[in-house]
Amino acid sequence: MLDANRLTDIRKRLIRMHYESGVGHIGGNLSAIDALAVMFNEHMTANDRFVLSKGHSAGALYVALWSAGRLTDADLTTFHKDATLLAGHPPASGIDGILFATGSLGHGLSLAAGTALALSLKGEEGHVYCLTSDGEWQEGSTWEALIFACHHGLSNLTILIDHNRLQGFGSTADVASMAPLWERLAGFDVDMQIIDGHDPAAIRTALHASVAKPRLIVLETVKGKGISFMENRMEWHYLPLNDETYRQAIDDLAQR
Amino acid sequence: MRKQLCDALVNRAQRPDMVFLTGDLGFMALEPLQQALGKRFINAGVAEQNMVSVSAAMARQGLEAWVYSIAPFCYARPFEQIRNDITFHGLPVRLIGNGGGYGYGVMGPTHHAIEDYGVLLTLPNLKAYVPVFDEDVGDVIQSAGESPMAVYLRLGRGEPPRGFAVPAYAPWRQLTNGGGVPVIAVGPLAGTYIDAIQELPKASRPNLWALAELPLSQNPPPLALMAQVAAHGAVCVAEEHVERGSFAAEFALYLLREGTNARLHHLYARAHHYPRYGSQTYLRKASGLDPGSLLNAIDSMQRL
Numbered sequence: 001m002l003d004a005n006r007l008t009d010i011r012k013r014l015i016r017m018h019y020e021s022g023v024g025h026i027g028g029n030l031s032a033i034d035a036l037a038v039m040f041n042e043h044m045t046a047n048d049r050f051v052l053s054k055g056h057s058a059g060a061l062y063v064a065l066w067s068a069g070r071l072t073d074a075d076l077t078t079f080h081k082d083a084t085l086l087a088g089h090p091p092a093s094g095i096d097g098i099l100f101a102t103g104s105l106g107h108g109l110s111l112a113a114g115t116a117l118a119l120s121l122k123g124e125e126g127h128v129y130c131l132t133s134d135g136e137w138q139e140g141s142t143w144e145a146l147i148f149a150c151h152h153g154l155s156n157l158t159i160l161i162d163h164n165r166l167q168g169f170g171s172t173a174d175v176a177s178m179a180p181l182w183e184r185l186a187g188f189d190v191d192m193q194i195i196d197g198h199d200p201a202a203i204r205t206a207l208h209a210s211v212a213k214p215r216l217i218v219l220e221t222v223k224g225k226g227i228s229f230m231e232n233r234m235e236w237h238y239l240p241l242n243d244e245t246y247r248q249a250i251d252d253l254a255q256r
Numbered sequence: 257m258r259k260q261l262c263d264a265l266v267n268r269a270q271r272p273d274m275v276f277l278t279g280d281l282g283f284m285a286l287e288p289l290q291q292a293l294g295k296r297f298i299n300a301g302v303a304e305q306n307m308v309s310v311s312a313a314m315a316r317q318g319l320e321a322w323v324y325s326i327a328p329f330c331y332a333r334p335f336e337q338i339r340n341d342i343t344f345h346g347l348p349v350r351l352i353g354n355g356g357g358y359g360y361g362v363m364g365p366t367h368h369a370i371e372d373y374g375v376l377l378t379l380p381n382l383k384a385y386v387p388v389f390d391e392d393v394g395d396v397i398q399s400a401g402e403s404p405m406a407v408y409l410r411l412g413r414g415e416p417p418r419g420f421a422v423p424a425y426a427p428w429r430q431l432t433n434g435g436g437v438p439v440i441a442v443g444p445l446a447g448t449y450i451d452a453i454q455e456l457p458k459a460s461r462p463n464l465w466a467l468a469e470l471p472l473s474q475n476p477p478p479l480a481l482m483a484q485v486a487a488h489g490a491v492c493v494a495e496e497h498v499e500r501g502s503f504a505a506e507f508a509l510y511l512l513r514e515g516t517n518a519r520l521h522h523l524y525a526r527a528h529h530y531p532r533y534g535s536q537t538y539l540r541k542a543s544g545l546d547p548g549s550l551l552n553a554i555d556s557m558q559r560l
Binding site: 093099100101102107110111112114115117119121122140144147148151 | 308344
């Protein structure tokens with residue numbers, strides 16, 4: 001079971017990877033990393049599948065896979081470099097644990113629902129997990145997928161929403177508010193839970209609950225979580241780390 | 257061709273890995289398939305983007321996925337899903353677009369599909385079928401079903417003249433013989449030209465070729481056709497597709513690469529909009545794709 005120190009180490013590795021590669025998308029990785037780390041280290045089995053619908057959090061996915069021993073430290077050093085498999089968004093092939101190239105929002109939940117229905121039709125074991133962003137629910141296709149998943153009663157599907165309330169050019173409330181998002185979702189035939197997306201115990205409990213319909217977990221998260229000058233700051237959707245901000249970030253994490 | 261499509265798919269329905277997704281279309285046509293497939297027949301509703309991504313995921317899990325809708329709803333609405341989720345992953349999803357070209361005629365421009373295969377063939381790992389005759393559909397479904405890559409099937413309406421003996425399916429078929437210039441017609445349009453061409457004197461009668469599979473890189477032209485093109489220094493291409501992204505554009509490039517010196521006359525779908533609506537036949541004529549326009553084009557080519 002992951003303890004606080006291990007989760008901090010995972011965050012540090014994520015930050016170092018971004019620093020060494022000089023690329024952004026850090027904020028949304030830090031909001032998603034706790035759920036991904038718990039899922040890949042503690043929860044998912046060999047039969048399970050995962051779809052990262054918010055493909056811009058590929059960094060968090062790579063580091064979660066690394067933390068579970070499915071990518072190496074050397075792999076992470078290639079992040080964003082020429083000839084890497086670890087592109088800025090998940091690749092179409094080549095990494096065990098990544099089924100689909102994502103990055104254009106609004107695709108992942110359909111891919112996850114199709115995978116879940118395929119497993120069901122084939123009579124195969126396995127559960128499908130899909131992590132979406134909150135801004136992504138502005139995509140009509142995501143709602144198409146939710147309608148489909150509910151209509152087919154896909155009890156082997158878990159939808160997680162990284163609800164950090166910030167998107168590309170503003171807050172979700174300012175850009176296209178659906179607040180509170182869970183009220184929009186509550187009309188669907190899903191088993192919905194709203195939890196602290198940075199609390200490993202809450203994540204474990206939510207993932208373990210047995211349900212007979214699609215499960216939807218709203219992860220209440222903080223963009224840039226764990227690094228004081230990044231938390232709830234939209235610009236950290238984009239900014240890379242320089243020497244100074246990297247040092248500050250590591251110091252922040254050391255004090256957790 | 258919908259009946260033939262349904263029959264051919266019903267014949268495959270015993271395959272346990274086959275799934276068929278429709279975007280809420282197929283009434284009075286696909287019910288036998290629905291019955292044959294049971295829960296593997298999935299009406300995905302009026303949600304084409306989701307339907308295509310779902311089909312990609314099913315193919316990724318090893319299922320034989322077929323997707324069906326009216327042609328423009330099959331490729332235009334979910335283009336990004338086809339691009340990202342199907343072709344980027346090299347997944348063999350079979351997309352069936354009913355009523356390609358001006359097939360939905362008077363229903364209006366939203367229902368026309370005159371840029372379908374051109375748009376789709378810009379993508380990797382995808383092949384297009386444009387069956388010429390109703391009799392082709394069984395062979396096309398078998399070939400598409402065995403394809404290791406994604407497939408787009410532009411379904412139309414076979415239009416051979418009465419009494420015409422339809423030749424066995426092949427990607428290229430020569431339908432008329434004579435001493436005239438070669439003519440290549442894509443899909444069912446070829447059938448509409450047979451009578452008009454057969455009435456011409458043998459010495460000047462065009463050699464009409466029907467083309468049913470694209471792109472050329474996967475279906476190069478037969479040597480006999482290329483010999484005719486070289487001998488006449490000319491070729492006419494007719495297709496119910498816009499000029500940009502057309503088969504003719506690809507064929508022109510092919511001729512240049514092969515060093516074949518030939519003039520190319522192109523008859524193509526001129527517009528989505530005309531001042532008045534009308535049937536497929538009406539719109540073909542408005543585009544200069546009717547048999548009379550073809551004969552005029554041939555006449556002017558042979559005068560040069």
